[in-house]
């Protein structure tokens with residue numbers, strides 16, 4: 001009987017310890033990353049390849065999701081707004097919602113699904129097939145060769161992707177607003193341009209850079225520390241996507257409260 | 263005697279499983295040292311400890327009379343002096359054969375013509391021709407991957423070479439090409455080679471010295487020609503390949 005009393009505290013204790021251990025190991029990984037970021041050599045070619053893979057190749061996915069998000073936002077606000085005769089607010093809320101929140105968050109989450117997963121699977125495979133060990137024996141620092149280019153590429157790409165997502169998302173709202181909800185094109189555009197301030201867009205871009213970092217860093221971290229063969233590759237991929245997504249949403253809250261509540 | 267590598271009482275366990283147990287071995291310069299031993303006795307782990315890929319629990323490793331630790335490896339640029347063939351080849355699958363072979367040279371000289379020349383030259387040494395230069399590892403057979411990895415290991419003309427089972431997965435003729443290659447790098451380049459193998463034919467052909475590992479320690483070391491008259495029951499059982507003898511088949515024993 002007594003031994004059952006210990007089960008719950010023991011489980012809690014274990015998971016707390018495990019969490020502390022992984023926070024510690026992420027911190028060490030981050031420290032190594034920062035050191036490598038500021039010491040030569042920098043692998044320009046890898047950086048360019050990753051810019052194409054992470055940034056350019058994500059364009060279709062992010063464009064499509066932004067378009068539909070803008071469209072559905074317009075629809076919902078129209079339906080909700082008409083309950084108190086505030087339909088005209090559609091253009092403004094689409095513009096603000098997309099640039100401040102939905103553009104960066106949706107793009108970040110899509111990138112987490114697409115890029116965290118592929119980075120983590122690729123690096124984990126390199127780990128289990130000893131390619132990372134081989135890099136070291138060929139005098140190449142895997143942190144510099146694999147991690148730095150991917151993280152830099154994501155931090156550079158995501159803000160650019162978010163600018164594009166903002167434009168396409170607002171366009172999605174515009175298409176729905178003018179084609180199905182009956183807004184007049186000129187006034188919709190005018191309402192949009194009137195409401196947007198530089199600050200709205202910039203705050204979204206700062207978020208995007210942070211999310212880009214989270215996406216690539218989590219992918220690299222979980223891939224790099226993968227153990228246990230093919231199963232381990234699968235596990236680290238899942239962990240990368242889940243942890244990147246949660247961190248994106250959590251840091252989004254923190255960033256929003258820092259930027260918009262003075 | 264001139265030892266390029268001295269290993270003193272190296273121990274390593276994973277969890278409560280002891281893999282290397284106070285292992286000591288000295289490697290003579292410009293000789294070919296072969297390490298034999300059953301599967302799972304810690305041969306690959308030993309190489310990885312020397313290379314700094316696995317941190318041993320205790321013990322010391324000396325390279326040219328200098329103790330090797332993380333800092334020392336960086337200070338003397340240890341990895342530029344060695345070449346390693348991994349048991350599973352470990353070719354970079356995002357790079358083609360030429361890029362794989364010349365991966366470690368890139369930083370020293372960037373002339374693309376020279377790099378291709380080096381790659382072709384090394385490929386020839388491992389019995390492959392230049393038609394595979396632009397293949398990716400996934401397009402090669404297992405034996406070809408192994409040989410490309412071997413070409414990569416020797417590409418920087420290192421003074422110390424580690425080969426983890428260089429002839430497994432090769433046909434007997436190719437195995438002999440690789441045996442000759444190992445002899446050649448030792449004679450011509452003056453390198454030192456440490457080769458892990460299960461292939462007794464190959465061991466006899468390339469070894470100056472043979473050591474046998476059993477349960478994480480060296481239980482016999484001797485000249486290659488003495489291997490048949492070692493009077494060591496473990497060695498005798500191993501070279502005869504008999505399931506009968508002091509070495510238990512069940513690895514848990």
Ligand SMILES: Nc1ncnc2c1ncn2[C@@H]1O[C@H](COP(=O)(O)OP(=O)(O)OP(=O)(O)O)[C@@H](O)[C@H]1O
Pocket residue numbers: 276281299300301302303304305306307308349
């Ligand atoms: N990273 C690791 N984590 C846990 N255990 C390990 C690890 N690497 C090796 N081992 C264990 O160490 C033991 C020795 O492994 P090692 O790869 O050195 O064997 P080996 O002598 O090279 O065998 P083989 O001839 O089959 O290649 C094995 O029992 C293995 O389970």
Ligand SMILES: [Mg+2]
Pocket residue numbers: 305306307349426
């Ligand atoms: Mg092995």
